[in-house]
Amino acid sequence: MFTTKKPQTIALAVALPLVGALALAGCSTSTADQGAGSGSSPTTAASAPATTSSPAPGATSSASDAGALTTAAKTALAAVSGGSILSIEQEAGATSWEILVATSDGAEQEVHTGADGTSITAGPAKKPTDAEDLAENKAFVAASGIGYAKAASTMTATVAGTVVELGLDDHLGKTVWEGDVVDAAGAKHSIRLDSSTGAVVTNTVDSDD
Numbered sequence: 001m002f003t004t005k006k007p008q009t010i011a012l013a014v015a016l017p018l019v020g021a022l023a024l025a026g027c028s029t030s031t032a033d034q035g036a037g038s039g040s041s042p043t044t045a046a047s048a049p050a051t052t053s054s055p056a057p058g059a060t061s062s063a064s065d066a067g068a069l070t071t072a073a074k075t076a077l078a079a080v081s082g083g084s085i086l087s088i089e090q091e092a093g094a095t096s097w098e099i100l101v102a103t104s105d106g107a108e109q110e111v112h113t114g115a116d117g118t119s120i121t122a123g124p125a126k127k128p129t130d131a132e133d134l135a136e137n138k139a140f141v142a143a144s145g146i147g148y149a150k151a152a153s154t155m156t157a158t159v160a161g162t163v164v165e166l167g168l169d170d171h172l173g174k175t176v177w178e179g180d181v182v183d184a185a186g187a188k189h190s191i192r193l194d195s196s197t198g199a200v201v202t203n204t205v206d207s208d209d
Contacts, residue, residue: 069163070149072097072117079124080109084141085148087167094164096121102141106134140168143175145196151177154198159189168195176201 073085076099083101086108091098097117101109101124108129112122129137146154152163161183169178169192176192183189192201 068117069152069166072099072113073148075113075117075120076101076111079111079120083109086137086140090164102137106137140175143195144168146198150198151193154193155179155181155191158191158200158203159183171201
């Protein structure tokens with residue numbers, strides 16, 4: 001009887017360690033699978049979608065908003081030797097610029113450019129000026145400490161928008177840069193700056209079209 005049972009006992013003794021080893025291997029594989037995620041990939045910093053920040057509503061670029069105006073002014077000044085800007089105004093449905101340039105004696109030269117300000121479409125043409133105009137123009141130029149470019153950038157820093165008109169003028173006995181800035185909603189803001197310091201003197205919404 002011992003000769004018939006002994007082989008079975010040996011077989012069980014061999015089989016049990018094998019079953020235990022296979023069970024341990026199965027647990028190890030299952031644990032590894034769970035670490036990688038079953039049926040889905042883990043979210044990592046590399047696979048997370050990139051986020052982009054949007055500019056604040058109403059944010060604009062002052063440089064581009066005053067770009068065409070300052071370009072037109074430079075084009076006009078290049079055509080009038082030794083000149084200084086008296087005024088620059090967008091006209092004809094924003095398709096051109098009209099620029100008045102004062103020469104050293106106070107005489108006025110009128111120059112027209114295209115919408116982007118890069119090319120002259122008319123002028124320079126000398127405008128009739130009397131002695132009073134000559135003296136006033138020279139006084140305006142002498143009092144213009146900040147210049148047209150600084151005046152334009154100060155206005156767009158004060159009101160986000162596009163400068164459509166800019167010129168030297170008299171306000172309460174002082175020389176100012178006076179300009180119009182059109183904002184994103186189409187409202188026109190009339191701004192005056194101290195021509196020497198660039199300080200804002202007035203800033204009002206123009207109700208007239």
